[in-house]
Amino acid sequence: MTGVPASAAGGPSGARRAGAGAASAASGKVPGAAAGRAAARSAEGGATGAGPGAPAGAGHGGAASGEAGTGVDEAPESVDDAQGEDGPGRGGKLAAAAVNQASVWNIANLLTMLRLVLVPAFVALMLADGGYDPAWRSLAWAAFAIAMITDLFDGHLARAYNLVTDFGKIADPIADKAIMGAALICLSALGDLPWWVTGVILGRELGITLLRFLVIRYGVIPASRGGKLKTLTQGVAVGMYVLALTGWLATLRWWVMAAAVVLTVVTGLDYVKQAIVLRRRGIAERKAALEEKEA
Template sequence: MTTPTAAHAPGTGPSPWNLPNLITVVRILFAPAVLVLLLVDVDAGGAARWWATGLFIAAMASDGVDGHLARSRGQVTDFGKIADPIADKGMTGLALIGLSVLGDVWWIVTILILLREVGITVYRIVALRAGLVIPASRAGKLKTVVQSVAIAVALSPFALHIGWMRWTAWVLLGAAVVLTVYSGVTYIVDAVRGHRQRAAGTDATGATGASGEEGRA
């Protein structure tokens, strides 16, 4: 279960101009590059496909690097909290779209993953603007790992020519879809539960206040 935490008030906290955020921005720029390289290669399994695979792996690996740097240096910013998931989802989404355009991944897989990723990312950004930080759940973290490995295998030129590599990519993508849907449902359930708890707390506070006023009268 994810528990919302308070975000920095606007205008407070560390400066967004730091190394962790720079790495995040570079990751965002890598995403369209991966898509272009995939489409240029057109399933030839050549240099462009290798570059697409390499950029994807480097980008997903850097996700842990910028997060570690931000926490260890005390440089966690609201910009980073918003940009980091955008970088991850952008890379995942564009890589899957490219693979689906080429016919290497079924569109239903890409659509299900994109719907979940976009929906939860928007939810977390809205929550952040309301002063709440929605941390990643365990299922969400596992989903991210499985998704990354699955897409990396599917991107690899080996998956174009080696049967067991292609089957491995499909199995991993199937597991990623299951985890994606499951983690998305848990976020929704936790959000509804949290909203009800906050509403109940507000009602209780209001009721206490009204009771106090009546007592003084």
């Protein structure tokens, strides 16, 4: 039908929306400029004609488009009002940081703390009653075994459950070397283990640790399978020496300790080789980067 006024073509629905937008602006339900935009778009939707070629409900579609546009325009204002002056992202980022930051008092760090506490307990048990009582030596072995077992689990738990903390990074290697060093020194002091064995093992551990820090600017030396096997062999050998073994078991522990010493030396040399290669590669990359920058 032609010649129908646009207001009539929009129908009473568009008129009602325009009136509602104006009433909302007058009553203050829609704040500020959003109220004006709501009324204007509602009126525009009501005034949209539904000519002969227009699909049914075109006038209502125009009104609906106006309402949708108003909702989008209002969204940032409503979000700002809900979040406050800090904006919508700041509070969310702080909350996410608080959730992602692992607490120092997590299970991995507690196991590391337990291992640190076991060091003086182990020394006291090892040297009790002159250091040669089989009962006290058995208790010292139990403390040493617990410390070594917790060493296997705390790092795995920290990585698996995102519990890595600065405290753990520092305390874990200290606890590892403290319990092993205490056991070796006690055994050598009691005459059960030659001092040169203690010197080789401790010298290697301290030297590789220092080497890692020296080349950290060029990269990280990863732990190798040989290094893990060395740690396991050392733990078994030292544990067998802590126990008051006799007979063929005493002979067996000598061979296990010999294997531990060999692995200690071989893996130490391998780490030195990796450090040299890493340093050379880092220097070459820096030199190439400087030459490219100058060019």
